[in-house]
Amino acid sequence: MATIERPTYHHGDLRNALVLAAVELVGESGVDAFSLREASRRVGVSPSASYRHFRDRFALLRAVAEDGFSRLAEQMEAEADEARAERRGAEGAVAAFSAMGRAYVRFAVHHQAQFRVMFGPWARNELAGPCAGKQQEQDACGMAAHATLVRILDDLVTSGALEAAARAQIELVAWAPMHGLARLMIDGQIPADDETLEASFAVLERPLLIGLGVDPALIGR
Amino acid sequence: MATIERPTYHHGDLRNALVLAAVELVGESGVDAFSLREASRRVGVSPSASYRHFRDRFALLRAVAEDGFSRLAEQMEAEADEARAERRGAEGAVAAFSAMGRAYVRFAVHHQAQFRVMFGPWARNELAGPCAGKQQEQDACGMAAHATLVRILDDLVTSGALEAAARAQIELVAWAPMHGLARLMIDGQIPADDETLEASFAVLERPLLIGLGVDPALIGR
DNA sequence: ATCGAACGTGAACAGTGTCAACATAGACCC
DNA sequence: GGGTCTATGTTGACACTGTTCACGTTCGAT
Numbered sequence: 001m002a003t004i005e006r007p008t009y010h011h012g013d014l015r016n017a018l019v020l021a022a023v024e025l026v027g028e029s030g031v032d033a034f035s036l037r038e039a040s041r042r043v044g045v046s047p048s049a050s051y052r053h054f055r056d057r058f059a060l061l062r063a064v065a066e067d068g069f070s071r072l073a074e075q076m077e078a079e080a081d082e083a084r085a086e087r088r089g090a091e092g093a094v095a096a097f098s099a100m101g102r103a104y105v106r107f108a109v110h111h112q113a114q115f116r117v118m119f120g121p122w123a124r125n126e127l128a129g130p131c132a133g134k135q136q137e138q139d140a141c142g143m144a145a146h147a148t149l150v151r152i153l154d155d156l157v158t159s160g161a162l163e164a165a166a167r168a169q170i171e172l173v174a175w176a177p178m179h180g181l182a183r184l185m186i187d188g189q190i191p192a193d194d195e196t197l198e199a200s201f202a203v204l205e206r207p208l209l210i211g212l213g214v215d216p217a218l219i220g221r
Numbered sequence: 222m223a224t225i226e227r228p229t230y231h232h233g234d235l236r237n238a239l240v241l242a243a244v245e246l247v248g249e250s251g252v253d254a255f256s257l258r259e260a261s262r263r264v265g266v267s268p269s270a271s272y273r274h275f276r277d278r279f280a281l282l283r284a285v286a287e288d289g290f291s292r293l294a295e296q297m298e299a300e301a302d303e304a305r306a307e308r309r310g311a312e313g314a315v316a317a318f319s320a321m322g323r324a325y326v327r328f329a330v331h332h333q334a335q336f337r338v339m340f341g342p343w344a345r346n347e348l349a350g351p352c353a354g355k356q357q358e359q360d361a362c363g364m365a366a367h368a369t370l371v372r373i374l375d376d377l378v379t380s381g382a383l384e385a386a387a388r389a390q391i392e393l394v395a396w397a398p399m400h401g402l403a404r405l406m407i408d409g410q411i412p413a414d415d416e417t418l419e420a421s422f423a424v425l426e427r428p429l430l431i432g433l434g435v436d437p438a439l440i441g442r
Numbered sequence: 443a444t445c446g447a448a449c450g451t452g453a454a455c456a457g458t459g460t461c462a463a464c465a466t467a468g469a470c471c472c
Numbered sequence: 473g474g475g476t477c478t479a480t481g482t483t484g485a486c487a488c489t490g491t492t493c494a495c496g497t498t499c500g501a502t
Contacts, residue, residue: 009497010449030342035489048492049450057490116342119408121251142410169424172402172411176425180401181393187340189363190393203390204397207432229467235480256458269461270481278459444502451496458489465482472475 006044015053017043019063026064026113031120036060058122065118066141072107072118073144079103080152087220090161093152094209094218100152101178102201108182109192116186118142149175166212173212177204227265236274238264240284247285247334252341257281279343286339286362293328293339294365300324301373308441311382314373315430315439321373322399323422329403330413337407339363370396387433394433398425 011017021042025034036057040047054060083099084092108115118141153170156162162170181200185192190200209219242263246255257278261268275281304320305313329336339362374391377383383391402421406413411421430440 009451010499014449032342036491037489046451047490048452051491052449119404119410121253121337121408169428172421172424173398173428176401176405176421177394177398178401179405180397180399180403182401183340183404184397184400187342189340200393200397203393207390207394207429209432211428211430211432257460258458267482268459269483272460273480446501447499449496449498452494453492454494455492456490459487461484461486463483463485465480467480468478470475470477472473 011043011045011049014043014045014049015063018050018053018060019067022060022064023067023114026117027111030113031061031116034061061117061120061122062141064114065120065122068111068114068118069142069145071111072104073148075107076100076103076145077148080148090159090215091218091220093155093159093161094214095220096152097156097174098205098220100149101174101205102198104178105182105185105197105201106194109185109194109197112186112192115182161214161218163213170212173208177208235264235266235270236284239266239271239274239281240288243281243285244288244335247338248332251334252282252337255282282338282341282343283362285335286341286343289332289335289339290363290366292332293325294369296328297321297324297366298369301369311380311436312439312441314376314380314382315435316441317373318377318395319426319441321370322395322426323419325399326403326406326418326422327415330406330415330418333407333413336403382435382439384434391433394429398429 018039021039022034025039025042034057036050036054037047039060040050050060054063079102080096080100084096086092087095149171153167153174156170157164157167181190181204184190185197185200190196206216206219210216239260242260243255246260246263255278257271257275258268260281261271271281275284300323301317301321305317307313308316370392374388374395377391378385378388402411402425405411406418406421411417427437427440431437
């Protein structure tokens, strides 16, 4: 009855296949369209089989979120590194910081539905394990991405681009505007094309950095 | 078979009753828990009756969003006016602006689920009318709230607190960080209690205003 | 080779969105 | 008043969903 032929009775890698299918599904038709049954169908497995790997449909969504966070971390890291490579010292740190922010928003816009899942209400719905099953960390999901953020912010201070006193604030002052821009774009309040993205980012960047006390001369064009 | 007795066969105000029930439902158990059937049940009416007033379950959610936007507009307006009343000129304009932002975030935190609906993916799902049935304006939903925002931003310029050149930027520079803070709080990335709210708001406020070129002396304590 | 555990299947339950056919009750005209 | 029209509700059905339970199948260790 499986919709996709499968040579072996056992799938072999069902868990990952399900996550992948779910990511696809969510990407195609949005979070609402996602259904555990449809994901199972795509993988070619009966719906109940999924319950050997996920206690809930929410557990599967959490896995989708986790996948998204790790991709996001990679993306941010890569673009930040690239930006820093072209410059030195404080200027490099500022460039990396800026690139990271841009990467964050770009990721959201290019993976709208998955981004929504990542920050959806599912992650902390029940007492159930927050992410992959580790119960210790409520927000373990975004840990990798958050670690990247912290690293780049620290650079900002150690390179001298930012006074140490501002370090405590910068996390929020950096994150909130970028997150807000991202959400406004994926939720349709702001057009979600790449040009608008760049323009909006540019508008936000300078006042934020200046407000935090970064020397305007360090801010790339 | 109605779960709530109803003296008359016709309800009389079913549309509004449904919206109210939906707002309640969403507030109690989140957007996911919402179901057209449950809303109908609460009102004491058969599920199909709702289809005389809403083409979709999404249409009902859009009505919930609309309700939220008008409440938000009232709230922002009220708190801004109150804050301005105590001061004069540029200082008053800045205070009103600040109060409006605080009201925005506070509304989100105190009406988490409804706020999520307001900015959810439902509003612009289909070609269907965006909100109450008017098809002209894609984002007619937030018009009242947006008008309030514009009014207060204009004050900022006319009162001399902000250079006219910054007017074009300020909309985004004000909205994105507040929206981001709101979402991070309701989505669990930042604790959603009132003290954290005030503290976070305070951290964001000053760099933003300074970055835009507002005289620090005008910023309230 | 056997046996337990891990993995997958089928059939079933309650709940959902939605629709078409039918019932009721106001409104409006004579 | 009586008679018709139309807005409004109701019943019953369909296809779909999440989830569970009893049951097959296969893998790996002994």
